[in-house]
Amino acid sequence: MFNRAVSRLSRKRPPSDIHGSDGSPSSSQQNPKSTAKWAASLENLLEDPEGVKRFREFLKKEFSEENVLFWLACEDFKKTQDKKQMQEKAKEIYMTFLSSKASSQVNVEGQSRLNEKILEEPHPLMFQKLQDQIFNLMKYDSYSRFLKSDLFLKHKRTEEEEEDAPDAQTAAKRASRIYNT
Template identity: 90%
Template sequence: MEHMHDGDSSASSSHQNLKSTTTWAASLENLLEDPEGVKRFREFLKKEFSEENVLFWLACEDFKKTQDKKQMQDKAKEIYMTFLSSKASSQVNVEGQSRLNEKILEEPHPLMFQKLQDQIFNLMKYDSYSRFLKSDFFLKHKRTEEEEEEEKREEDLPDAQSAAKRASRIYNT
């Protein structure tokens, strides 16, 4: 599952990412829609030994978009075996997972994991997310953004000053 949602942060410029922390701090939904936000949140959750929560949530999001029935069966089994089975390698702690038996995996439907996904979302929203916003992971990223913003303003300033100086020289002669 790890390969599914790493997001390539190098593809976006630093100016495009500017103020992403403001967006992330606005809501968990915003954070989860931004590949860089997901990457930072995962790093944080890894340190808290709860990365499986966001991985499960992302896998469910991906699952809901699956159209092909065979692919849906494969993904449903993968989600079950990775996150929900009693032998799962990255088991999430949700109520009702015991009611999900392997028979349901034969006839999957896009919303079959929705209740469990909602539980994990709420767990993250009211637990991990608030700690993330206070964490060094988040605060360091926010400081970096603020420093980049300040540098950008300073870069723009000399051009404006030199244009003003040129203008004053032109009109003073």
């Protein structure tokens, strides 16, 4: 269940806004490149499914992917309305990330670990303190390294090349039409 939720979260795409606020088609100059948004803040990165995917790739190489997976699981958990489903998700988060036997244990302060008894009466913000710790760990540690990583820089270069490519293709097509007529 957890893996499906993470997969769903990382695949979600925000609706494309193809028109500006005035109703005219928006240009690439009006919409900042995804890498520029990612570099602006960790929050922006985590709101973009492609950003989450790239950040996960980076964290996997650093052996700390569990941090972003925990953060995503907590975000999904906070949106859960059904009490029985909330109990199941809370237990899954606890067993996957917080238990001493967790398969993907996150590094949170010992005093902040939850007692298993709290899982019986879950509430949407029960993991908030721990989620904030992990967010800050990512923000002040992994995120800055991600922005300097080959993975990020390569994606940024590819994005810049793609942005330049349409102009070159259009000029080539115009030249082709001129010389082939």
